[in-house]
Amino acid sequence: MIKLNYENVDEKLVGQENGLNIEQCFDEYKDRIEEIITDLNKRKDKAGQWLQWMNLGYREDTLWLVKEYAAIVKDRFENVLVLGIGGSALGGIAMSEALLKPYWNILSSQQRENYPRIFFLDNIDPDQISMLLETLNLEKTLVNVITKSGTTAETMSQYMIVAKILEDKLGDNYRRNIVVTTDKEVGLLRQIANQEGYKTFVIPDDVGGRFSVFSAVGLLPLALVGIDIDEIINGIKDMDLALKNTDIRHNIAAQNALIHYLADTRKNKKIVVMMPYSSRLRYVADWFVQLWAESLGKNVDNNGVRREFGTTPIKSLGVTDQHSQIQLYNEGPNDKIINFIRVEEFDKTVEIPHVFEYTGIGYLGGKTINSLINAEADATKVALTDFKRPNLTISIPKVDAYNVAQLLYMLEVETAIAGELYNINTFNQPGVEQAKNYTYALMGRAGYEDSSRMLKEKLATV
Missing domain, CATH: 3.40.50.10490 (Glucose-6-phosphate isomerase like protein; domain 1)
Known part of the structure; x- marks a missing residue:
């Protein structure tokens, strides 16, 4: 202990x-x-308290589904590519770096016991994205897209880039290379996943991103590379x-x-x-x-x-x-x-x-x-x-x-x-939202026109 x-x-x-x-x-x-x-x-069992992360160790359904899927795809892919930012990536990075053999991605397939390499794209640096996508054989890569809302600009822009490349290479079969972790019912990514027929896993209600590592957000990438999630x-x-x-x-x-x-x-x-x-x-x-x-x-x-x-x-x-x-x-x-x-x-x-x-x-x-x-x-x-x-x-x-x-x-x-x-609200993050909204405005999202004009005036003076 x-x-x-x-x-x-x-x-x-x-x-x-x-x-x-x-x-x-x-x-x-x-x-x-x-x-x-x-x-x-x-309070942990009450809706709206954002304490469902305290129950994630008891979600046998999630554990079973993740293990089943990981076993099915084990020998189909050479790489796992996780698209996510903040809590959708940091937990998986922390756990995989801790639990995989050091230098995992440069080990031979035999040294990795035929489990895939794993990569996390948790930023939108264009040089990093370009080099990684040029380096990976995307036809042999399983892409895990993680965002609860489906409107996270960073993750969804990455997804659109990768999905287009995969579709160009594989045609309709590209869907087999994408697995989505998102809300169980609502949100833009849920809508896209249902429309495209992607395999999906659920981010539970009342689990914030930074507390989500023990949901499918973290467990799925870890299981895909052979980490013992039962022991987790x-x-x-x-x-x-x-x-x-x-x-x-x-x-x-x-x-x-x-x-x-x-x-x-x-x-x-x-x-x-x-x-x-x-x-x-x-x-x-x-x-x-x-x-x-x-x-x-x-x-x-x-x-x-x-x-x-x-x-x-x-x-x-x-x-x-x-x-x-x-x-x-x-x-x-x-x-x-x-x-x-x-x-x-x-x-x-x-x-x-x-x-x-x-x-x-x-x-x-x-x-x-x-x-x-x-x-x-x-x-x-x-x-x-x-x-x-x-x-x-x-x-x-x-x-x-x-x-x-x-x-x-x-x-x-x-x-x-x-x-x-x-005596504060531990589970919200209103200070993050303002910059998000400003980004939407600067990138031309509908409904943010007034903010866009205001921001352009401000940026012209600094």
Whole structure:
């Protein structure tokens, strides 16, 4: 099971100015935490609460359908191409990078056990899109289009480009190369999928994009490349059971949510760093950045009081960013709380041979890279603590389907609890919509003519 070590956030180690009296805080908030956890679990089955992500581990129908389809198409395609953006891509990227063999896409078919390569187009950079589509054999590529509304400009523009190429190459048979993940009944992509006869999977109601990784949004791409989604579901279920505990002293998501909330509101720690000491987990930090920022960055509370909420998440990677960011974290503004993710057992052990006896490097001979990365993680957290910089460590036993699923689900619940502590709507994102609407106007979408004229006037002056 995943563990949380928060001792380096305590005022005994980082001082009263920067740290918390953890035990006192737990006592102070134990009733509020119990209330929040109880309330979230009561509301999760109610429509309109946007908490259906808490039930995704129990959707046996989705699991069965995804596994059945993945088995049917296993030997038909050399590549899987996922078209999506934000929550429609980041979860799949984080999980696939963590759970596939490193350098998956350059391994031989035999090394991949005949499973396809996987590519995510989560941006609309024209150079990237052109090069990828020129490189892939699209006739041997299964394209998974993911958008709930079907009006996401980025994803739908990609879809139209790819669908046209496929149709030109394959004629009517091109439909076999497209699978759609979208709303079960409404939306433009659902309409197109029904019209074209595409295979479809459902994004459940009341599941926002950034909380959708354990729906078909994430499970389908993972199953297509041979990842054990049964173990993902087992991990979610076990973590969900653990996080139903209303006692803050036995609920790591509640502990971390409260620590981050109080570090912000009492100690002015406005930046949250997520720093895994594992290259395979580096994209978990990217996924977390969206989860935390989009959920908690709000300007009004649930009582209608206008105030700015949220802390800024930063992605980092150990040990790489010890050589770029740690100088700032140790000696720059003391406005951060750092989350380390530590892997207790790596899949491989790599020994460092005795090659040289020079004083500066000879000591490394006979040691392992495993011990070196853990020593650097330990040294970094102790140094940060010496500089009175609050930090905590999330320990994951192994990087496997069961444990990575637990990690992501724990971070989802932590975010939901933090939103309740701030008394905000964790599940909307009105700040995203304005730029979306401006994009529609600039691209000539019907109904946005007035905005288009206004924007062109503004752009002419800047």
